[in-house]
Amino acid sequence: MSNSDNKLKVEDEVEQSLYAKRQKIYPREVHGLFAWLRTSGVMALLGFYYITPWLQWDERQMLLFDLPARKFYIFGMVFWPQDFFYLTLILIVAALSLFFFTALAGRLWCGYACPQTVWTEAFLWIERKIEGSRPQQMKLDKAPWGHRKLRLKVTKHFVWVIFSLFTGITFVGYFSSIRELTTSFFQFSMGPWETFWIFFYGFATYGNAGWLREQVCMYMCPYARFQSAMIDMDTLVISYDEMRGNPRGARKKSIDPKEAGLGDCIDCTICVQVCPTGIDIRDGLQYECIGCAACIDACDDVMDKMGYEKGLIKYTTENTMMGKKTHLLRPRIILYACILAAVTVGTFYSIYTRMPLAMDVIRDRNTLYRETNDGLIENVYMLKIMNMTNEPHSYSLSVTGIENLNMLLDVVDIEVDGGEIIELPLRIQVDPDTLEQRSTKLNFNLIATDADDLYVNEAARLIGPVPLN
Amino acid sequence: MNEIPVIQRVIAILWPSFITAGIATIIFTTAFDPEIIFVDYDISRLGVYTISFFLFWLLGAVTAISTCFFLKPCSVTNRSANNDKEKV
Numbered sequence: 181m182s183n184s185d186n187k188l189k190v191e192d193e194v195e196q197s198l199y200a201k202r203q204k205i206y207p208r209e210v211h212g213l214f215a216w217l218r219t220s221g222v223m224a225l226l227g228f229y230y231i232t233p234w235l236q237w238d239e240r241q242m243l244l245f246d247l248p249a250r251k252f253y254i255f256g257m258v259f260w261p262q263d264f265f266y267l268t269l270i271l272i273v274a275a276l277s278l279f280f281f282t283a284l285a286g287r288l289w290c291g292y293a294c295p296q297t298v299w300t301e302a303f304l305w306i307e308r309k310i311e312g313s314r315p316q317q318m319k320l321d322k323a324p325w326g327h328r329k330l331r332l333k334v335t336k337h338f339v340w341v342i343f344s345l346f347t348g349i350t351f352v353g354y355f356s357s358i359r360e361l362t363t364s365f366f367q368f369s370m371g372p373w374e375t376f377w378i379f380f381y382g383f384a385t386y387g388n389a390g391w392l393r394e395q396v397c398m399y400m401c402p403y404a405r406f407q408s409a410m411i412d413m414d415t416l417v418i419s420y421d422e423m424r425g426n427p428r429g430a431r432k433k434s435i436d437p438k439e440a441g442l443g444d445c446i447d448c449t450i451c452v453q454v455c456p457t458g459i460d461i462r463d464g465l466q467y468e469c470i471g472c473a474a475c476i477d478a479c480d481d482v483m484d485k486m487g488y489e490k491g492l493i494k495y496t497t498e499n500t501m502m503g504k505k506t507h508l509l510r511p512r513i514i515l516y517a518c519i520l521a522a523v524t525v526g527t528f529y530s531i532y533t534r535m536p537l538a539m540d541v542i543r544d545r546n547t548l549y550r551e552t553n554d555g556l557i558e559n560v561y562m563l564k565i566m567n568m569t570n571e572p573h574s575y576s577l578s579v580t581g582i583e584n585l586n587m588l589l590d591v592v593d594i595e596v597d598g599g600e601i602i603e604l605p606l607r608i609q610v611d612p613d614t615l616e617q618r619s620t621k622l623n624f625n626l627i628a629t630d631a632d633d634l635y636v637n638e639a640a641r642l643i644g645p646v647p648l649n
Numbered sequence: 650m651n652e653i654p655v656i657q658r659v660i661a662i663l664w665p666s667f668i669t670a671g672i673a674t675i676i677f678t679t680a681f682d683p684e685i686i687f688v689d690y691d692i693s694r695l696g697v698y699t700i701s702f703f704l705f706w707l708l709g710a711v712t713a714i715s716t717c718f719f720l721k722p723c724s725v726t727n728r729s730a731n732n733d734k735e736k737v
Binding site for chain 1: 654656657660661664678679680682693694695696698699
């Protein structure tokens with residue numbers, strides 16, 4: 181065998197082990213304070229997700245991002261593509277909250293609120309109900325294919341698929357009326373695009389929560405990679421107390437660990453068995469840790485059984501671990517909190533005071549100006565009036581900026597139905613003697629005649645001949 | 650390069666392009682009303698959104714694949730050519 185052959189073989193082996201199929205992780209069921217918190221979070225968030233589209237507000241779906249009509253209905257308010265600004269603000273609030281909570285207590289988002297965690301928990305629960313506990317699942321997967329295995333696997337995937345489809349329908353129900361959608365779903369009369377998105381989203385749910393699971397967090401989530409930038413010595417993170425736990429070792433309950441030269445860790449590896457990402461928290465903080473605190477619950481349980489003090493694994497800061505003082509209220513936290521509060525208040529204030537009326541004034545570009553038979557200068561404008569409320573309104577228009585101008589509208593009353601846009605041609609005539617420049621600024625004021633708080637001002641220019649003097 | 654698992658490589662191409670496609674679709678559909686642009690075609694707004702999303706995704710994926718391809722160290726190209734020679 182030549183040297184290069186040998187080298188190739190070694191490279192092959194290394195490659196094989198690196199390309200090795202991922203080991204399936206079977207998280208062991210866990211009970212305790214944090215498990216309870218997480219389950220409550222999962223129930224609340226899933227409940228919110230599946231129930232919200234069914235709630236009505238003013239005889240309309242409460243939350244409806246009506247993409248086909250390009251209108252977003254949120255709690256009785258209607259948002260238009262022109263309101264894109266608010267989406268940006270809300271995203272900034274979301275980013276700031278993430279900074280704040282990460283600096284405070286690590287990956288709270290990942291452990292309790294991330295959709296990936298929430299749906300994975302739901303899928304794990306289904307898996308446990310059908311295939312049994314962790315050891316039973318492992319035994320089943322090792323067993324050769326037979327009647328029982330086939331039955332359990334088919335049942336599990338069937339329930340997963342139904343649940344995913346339900347998730348997909350609900351998702352599309354946020355964008356297209358869910359009541360009509362479910363009716364047409366059961367009558368097999370859905371539109372092709374809705375059908376596509378139900379299956380696409382359902383498939384994504386099934387794949388991410390059923391198969392990919394922790395790999396989503398490890399390879400797809402950017403947050404996991406840059407979390408270290410937001411964490412400092414005073415951030416609460418889940419840690420194993422090495423000083424107290426080591427040296428690890430199995431022992432009888434009756435033995436005094438100090439006499440036996442052992443730490444408090446009995447090396448039962450339950451903290452590893454419950455971990456949804458399959459890491460050993462005793463190796464220190466790792467980027468795979470999603471901060472779910474399952475290991476805390478599991479270890480506390482073991483400590484209780486051994487008659488030791490709880491908290492061998494707990495939420496703690498690096499400073500505390502090193503025997504220094506922890507400052508939870510520190511400049512970073514206070515700064516994040518202040519900016520977050522300011523932007524949140526600003527966002528809600530601007531939404532609250534938002535004017536559900538808009539007007540565009542577009543000057544006719546084909547002609548600069550026209551001289552009428554009476555010697556007046558005439559400009560033509562196109563008004564675009566958007567009524568962003570749900571009710572019809574009538575408006576009155578006034579134009580200021582030049583003395584004694586004539587305003588010629590084709591209609592007597594300006595009336596716009598709820599959620600509609602109208603276009604109105606408008607002619608403005610002025611005496612050329614009143615013009616001081618070639619282009620003069622005009623103010624267009626539109627006020628609702630049936631509501632005091634609906635008004636909008638727009639500026640446009642009137643073009644005339646160059647004044648002689 | 651070989652230290653990166655296959656799943657991570659696949660995700661590195663499909664996932665960032667998926668996210669940028671989502672953002673691009675949002676910006677595109679906010680700025681332009683498909684009903685006005687595609688007035689001559691018999692397609693619903695939802696259809697335009699869907700197709701544009703997948704076109705953006707495809708574009709992003711092509712970009713990501715090219716990036717990965719050009720990131721491959723040049724020495725690897727020489728080495729694999731030499732290995733082929735040795736095998737012959």
